[in-house]
Every structure is written in C-alpha cells, then in structure tokens.
Amino acid sequence: MKTVLITGATSGFGWATASSFLLQNHRVIITGRRQERLNAFIQQHKSYQENILSLCFDVRVREEVEKKLYNIPEEWKKIDILINNAGLSRGLTEIQNGEYSDWEEMIDTNIKGLLYVSKVVVNMMIERDIEGHIINVGSTAGHEVYPKGNVYCATKHAVDAITKGMRLDLLAHNIKVSTIDPGMAETEFSIVRFHGDIERAKKVYEGFEPLRPEDIAECILFIANAPKHVNVAQILLLPSAQANTVTVKRKV
Ligand code: NDP
Ligand code: 8X3
Secondary structure (H helix, E strand, O other), X not given: OOEEEEOOOOOHHHHXXXXXXXXXXXXXXXXXXXXXXXXXXXXXXXXXXXXXXXXXXXXXXXXXXXHHHHOOOHHHOXXXXXXXXXXXXXXXXXXXXXXXXXXXXXXXXXXXXXXXXXXXXXXXXXXXXXXXXXXXXXXXXXXXXXXXXXXXXXXXXXXHHHHHHHHHHHHHHOOEEEEEEEOOEOOOHHHHHOOOOHXXXXXXXXXXXXXXXXXXXXXXXXXXXXXXXXXXXXXXXXXXXXXXXXXXXXOO
C-alpha cells in the first residue's frame, strides 16, 4: 500500500486518478480549493474512507501549501507518490489582447504552485529516505505552441523543463520523475478556460472522441506501477482523432 498525494483531485484527471489508486488499495491525499468537491469524493468512496485524507488549499499560496502539508498527521507523512496535476488555462487570446489576470493565474498555478507543492513533498521524501515518485501532468501544449495558446503553452513548456530538472536533481535521492502529457480531454478544463462559458467549452470537443479522465488515470497507474528499475519517463497520450495540437479529425 502506497500513499499518493494528488493535487487537483476535485475534478477531471485528478478525481479519476485518485479513484483508481483507491481501488488498487492505496491511500490517497486529495487536494483542491473546493471543499464541497473533496467531501463529494469521500462520499462517493465511502467504503475506502479510512484511506482518504483531504486537504483544501490553493496551490498558489505558498504559506498555505506549507502549512497544510507540514501539518498532516504523522502517519500520512510518508508520501510515496506525488502527482502534480492541479492546473488550468484561462483565455484563448492573441498575445496583444491577453488579460494580465489570466496570465498571472496560469503562471501562479501551473508553474509556481507545482513548485511550492513539490519542494515540500520532495523534502518529506528525502527526510524519510523514501524512494519516491513524482508524476507531473504536462500537456501536448508543452510540446507545441498553438495559436492564442501563448501563455498556457509557456506554462506547460515550463512544466516539461521542471520535470527534466527534477529528474536530474532527484536522481541522487532515488526519486523517479515522470510526466504524462495528454492531448485534448473533456473535463472542466475548457469551461475554466472560457470562464464558465459551457456552450463554447462543449464546441472544443464536437465531432470527435476526446480523451476521458479515466484514460489519463490508467496511464498514471501504469507509470506508478512500473518495476523499481524502470522509469516510464514520459507518456504522450492523444485521442485517436488528434494528430497534433491543431490537427483534429472531426466528423462534419
Ligand atoms: P479540471 O478543470 O477538470 O481540473 C483541474 C483541477 O485543478 C481541479 O481539481 C482544480 O481544483 C485544480 N486546481 C486548479 N487551480 C488550482 C489551485 N489554484 N489550487 C489548487 N487546485 C487547483 O481540468 P483537467 O482535469 O483537465 O486538468 C488537470 C491537469 O491536466 C491540468 O494541469 C491541465 O493543465 C492538464 N491538462 C488538461 C488537458 C485537457 O485537455 N483537459 C490536456 C492536457 C493537460 P479546484 O478548482 O477545486 O481548486
Ligand atoms: C490541454 C490540451 O490542447 O487544450 O493541455 O491545450 S489543449
């Protein structure tokens, strides 16, 4: 039984991944800003209740991240796997028309938030001599830049660079570092990107079958379950109808 911390488990990939780890009899620490969603997760997994710890915090607020993580009960501090999944996009806009608040939210969440959580958890692993595993959720947007995706793509390129840097730095501590880089998946991602415009968000996935959160969860389980001597360093996961960030075969 491993202890797995999943950021952004209140929705989408994070929820599905936490659920999959629980069903494989691991202990999960689920996080997110929406307390009611954390409660709903526990409610939906009632029979596994003793294997769930929920922490409500905003990854952008460093003091909050440190306070919440350093104060978890001692028996939960032996974290084996960290899944850095919390993230978002805001807006789809030419660079000259971008909103500062959107840029700041993406940079603060996807880059700085990931760093804040990682630093604490990595140190907890090192202090306890745990042969841990960090799995970052990147994106195809970390491989290519698409029109109007400027800052979101930049944050996911940063996640790619941080993943590579972590792999170098943590080698000495026997901590594996991997990334899963999905293409288009239908979650709350586009609703958040378009600030709650559900109709616009739906259109993103019209005419083809996007990835489902469970597809990503399955890959994360595969990465986590690899034998000790194997690091599945990177998975690029696309819907069959997607060739790259801008080329999608849609039924007309
Ligand atoms: P969702 O919007 O469904 O889930 C995002 C999760 O991140 C939520 O649980 C949300 O929780 C959490 N989150 C966002 N901001 C913060 C914050 N400031 N502090 C704490 N938690 C936060 O989207 P996905 O499941 O699709 O996205 C998960 C990850 O996958 C993201 O990093 C995204 O960039 C990436 N991705 C998504 C793809 C897609 O097509 N959907 C493709 C490739 C990568 P809460 O709101 O409760 O805080
Ligand atoms: C999410 C995938 O193509 O919508 O990272 O940016 S995309």
